[in-house]
Amino acid sequence: xxxxxxxxxxxxxxxxxxxxxxxxxxxxxxxxxxxxxxxxxxxxxxxxxxxxxxxxxxxxxxxxxxxxxxxxxxxxxxxxxxxxxxxxxxxxxxxxxxxxxxxxxxxxxxxxxxxxxxxxxxxxxxxxxxxxxxxxxxxxxxxxxxxxxxxxxxxxxxxxxxxxxxxxxxxxxxxxxxxxxxxxxxxxxxxxxxxxxxxxxxxxxxxxxxxxxxxxxxxxxxxxxxxxxxxxxxxxxxxxxxxxxxxxxxxxxxxxxxxxxxxxxxxxxxxxxxxxxxxxxxxxxxxxxxxxxxxxxxxxxxxxxxxxxxxxxxxxxxxxxxxxxxxxxxxxxxxxxxxxxxxxxxxxxxxxxxxxxxxxxxxxxx
Ligand SMILES: NC(=O)c1ccc[n+]([C@@H]2O[C@H](COP(=O)([O-])OP(=O)(O)OC[C@H]3O[C@@H](n4cnc5c(N)ncnc54)[C@H](O)[C@@H]3O)[C@@H](O)[C@H]2O)c1
Numbered sequence: 437x438x439x440x441x442x443x444x445x446x447x448x449x450x451x452x453x454x455x456x457x458x459x460x461x462x463x464x465x466x467x468x469x470x471x472x473x474x475x476x477x478x479x480x481x482x483x484x485x486x487x488x489x490x491x492x493x494x495x496x497x498x499x500x501x502x503x504x505x506x507x508x509x510x511x512x513x514x515x516x517x518x519x520x521x522x523x524x525x526x527x528x529x530x531x532x533x534x535x536x537x538x539x540x541x542x543x544x545x546x547x548x549x550x551x552x553x554x555x556x557x558x559x560x561x562x563x564x565x566x567x568x569x570x571x572x573x574x575x576x577x578x579x580x581x582x583x584x585x586x587x588x589x590x591x592x593x594x595x596x597x598x599x600x601x602x603x604x605x606x607x608x609x610x611x612x613x614x615x616x617x618x619x620x621x622x623x624x625x626x627x628x629x630x631x632x633x634x635x636x637x638x639x640x641x642x643x644x645x646x647x648x649x650x651x652x653x654x655x656x657x658x659x660x661x662x663x664x665x666x667x668x669x670x671x672x673x674x675x676x677x678x679x680x681x682x683x684x685x686x687x688x689x690x691x692x693x694x695x696x697x698x699x700x701x702x703x704x705x706x707x708x709x710x711x712x713x714x715x716x717x718x719x720x721x722x723x724x725x726x727x728x729x730x731x732x733x734x735x736x737x738x739x740x741x742x743x744x745x746x747x748x749x750x751x752x753x754x755x756x757x758x759x760x761x762x763x764x765x766x767x768x769x770x771x772x773x774x775x776x777x778x779x780x781x782x783x784x785x786x787x788x789x790x791x792x793x794x795x796x797x798x799x800x801x802x
Pocket of ligand 1: 457458459460461462463482483484485488520521522523525528529543544545570571572573607608619
């Protein structure tokens with residue numbers, strides 16, 4: 437992989453003109469965040485459902501609504517796309533936007549599989565445009581503090597996340613395969629890489645659906661990852677676990693040679709070595725506002741952000757490797773999974789094939 441190289445946009449003092457694709461539940465959250473940001477201005481909305489696109493653009497002066505991304509991009513003079521479609525649509529929408537020469541900020545997961553995400557990394561290279569995945573939960577200031585505490589624990593042994601909730605979404609999650617691993621566990625997997633500053637080597641996972649589950653796909657899983665440096669990351673979660681629920685970030689515990697840090701996923705993390713209260717809020721935006729600010733900063737400065745597609749691939753690789761392990765009931769090596777995904781991506785690729793075939797390895801350069 438040639439790695440993240442993308443065209444920066446001049447910091448001309450004007451807000452970035454953005455086009456939102458996908459005006460569903462999360463799209464509405466993004467509309468609020470875009471409206472509140474001085475960095476961007478909404479110039480268009482696209483959805484397969486014309487009424488949803490029109491309703492989302494309603495009241496935004498000059499915003500164009502429609503069902504055709506190319507047409508709305510041209511009519512609105514958009515400079516960037518925010519892709520908030522369902523995971524299955526991430527590949528075609530982001531491919532099209534990059535092909536139009538537009539940088540993309542996409543909701544997690546990058547795509548429905550690592551093979552698809554590899555095609556998007558190649559398409560971003562081909563277009564010379566930034567594709568950043570919004571991992572909103574990675575912009576939490578408490579997570580940053582937890583990571584700082586991790587640095588002081590000495591050699592690390594094991595990091596655990598426990599995630600137990602019982603949401604009734606309706607919609608695509610109830611019908612999709614692997615709803616917990618693909619739609620939710622991508623958040624803690626990405627955060628685990630960040631906290632440990634380590635990459636996944638292998639995983640053993642069991643995925644299952646409790647008898648009372650209201651999801652069609654497996655809504656519970658336990659996965660044991662070996663990370664670089666030998667540290668283990670153990671994730672156990674369920675999306676149909678009513679009562680005494682955890683936070684949406686889950687409950688975290690990190691054990692090192694010199695001490696332990698814990699985080700309930702909501703408040704300040706605690707460390708046995710550093711009982712001082714958390715420093716005051718530095719005002720940096722969190723959640724999707726944090727992802728949007730990082731995207732605009734990256735475009736203005738040319739500095740690759742966390743979540744840039746090449747960097748983000750290994751978070752999705754953790755998901756796919758866990759799913760494969762559960763399906764085959766064996767330990768899966770992430771390097772093998774990446775090689776297989778690379779072959780699959782090559783077989784399916786369009787114009788991005790040349791960039792894909794130029795990579796000596798699908799393993800992201802670290
Ligand atoms: N970061 C978070 O905390 C968080 C929370 C919820 C959802 N999400 C992510 O946001 C994304 C959207 O989730 P949602 O809950 O809003 O889903 P949703 O089903 O409510 O909305 C998706 C919208 O995309 C539209 N769409 C689908 N394919 C399209 C295409 N090809 N072109 C244009 N529009 C298309 C649909 O018509 C729908 O309006 C998912 O990737 C999900 O994982 C992230």
